[in-house]
Amino acid sequence: MKSINDIQREIIDEFAMYDEWLDKYEYLIDIGRNLPLIDESDKTDANLIEGCQSRVWLTCTRDENGCLHFAADSDAIITKGLISLLIRVFDGRSSEEILGTDLFFIDFIGLKENLSPTRAGGLAAMIKRIREYAAEFKED
């Protein structure tokens, strides 16, 4: 299995193929369209991460091996693209791995502006929620 950092480097390489901003975003939109959706019944307030302008629902389960699995949906497609990148990095990992990861790929693919806590898309809030899930499951 690839390491978390291998996957981060993979994503950086994929985005490096696009020089134009719009092309990077077009790729992100494509990724967003393929995001594994969550059940309508899981779109509850408890699973909601409220951004200023878009909503994200994120669920997390742990399998018998102690690996965490995420599913998500959003009403905004670029937001879906961002969260599906996060899921690609973190899905199937243990709490320890998730909490111990330095998330560097976002800086390198030029989407750092999305990380600002006040950014409408709420990427920072999504990362925070993923880490919260990891911490929660670790204590069990």
Added chain:
Amino acid sequence: MYSPSQIRDNFDFASRTVAGRPLVYFDNAATSQRPRCVLDLQDELCRRHNANIHRAVHTLSYEATDYYEKGRVAAQIFLNAASPDEIVLTSGATAAINLVAQCMVRGGFIGRGDGILITEAEHHSNLVPWQMVCGQVGAHLEVVPVRAGKGTANDGAIDMDAYRAALRRGVKMVAITHVSNILGVVNPVREMVREAHALGIPVLIDGAQGIVHRSVDVQALDCDFYAFSGHKIYAPTGIGVLYGKRAWLEKLPPFMGGGDMVEKVTFEKTTYADIPLKFEAGTSNFVGGACLAPALEFAASLASDGQVRLHEKAIMEAMDKALASVDGLFLAAGEAADRIPLYSFTIEGVHPLDAATLMDKMGVALRSGHMCAEPIVDRIAGGSMLRASLMPYNTAEEVEIFGAALQKVVKMLR
């Protein structure tokens, strides 16, 4: 004085690029760009005339005071107020409205069981201050609906029958927007003032958007209060104007105490300064206040120029065309009889946040979200819209870039 092509020469932002493309700044309803005459004065004041106003006897303080008071007079002239005493300088429209709201409570003019009338399309700044008053004294809001929405009458007009009916339900204060920052429709404020006054009810007008695109004569309007922000009309942030009729300003007690607003202070009792300083506690933003003079003179020179008015009409026609050519686009108050160049819209199958993000990558700055007017945006658009708002320094060429970019974005997102 200005030919449309020369207006942009006053602005440094005009040569900026974003994402490698020429910037198309269409978020003017949030804040406008500052012309060089304003920036030059701002710079000059900070470098050479920086002293606290109204207090000291030294030369710098006189100079600073003089500049500040010139800003007040510029606002008086711009609004055609009877006297500069009727111009209170605040930090912005929000502070101005909060000032009136809290002073009305302190003066006992709004109390338990009273109604405060607002429209459905208010900016939060003309909603929350009154909601706070309601919580403080047990008053309530009377919210008058506007005609806007999909598949319904969509001219953005205030329901005047509902307005008249609401006025008669124990309303003690009317606080209405001149032009909603969502709908862009010019409200019949003169008529609304007349009807409220017939019942002895005072009227505050939130002019944050209206002042930018319509000439305002507070004496002809006969409103009791008119509030606007400097930063939406070429001035710096942190300065705003509250016009208040002399009689009201004299009878309202101040709600903020501190320096500069007093006449005599002892531990037993303080007497207050005359209007308008009674309402200007603390060291004022004298640089901002002074900059109102060049900013409002700039605005006035554009407003009085027939060429500029024709130019504005042309860019509005171009906007209508650009928006009409997008399939599935809903324009708030699309059937408006009288609008400013401000357009809030949604596009079927396109999330406003996605569209605004992509437009930015094409150099076009738009606003998205609820735009500080959640109730109306929730009702007509499910909580999120896109908004393009233009100033006279915008061009038909920019509208074309906007239109083409929007078409491309829709294609990418659908």
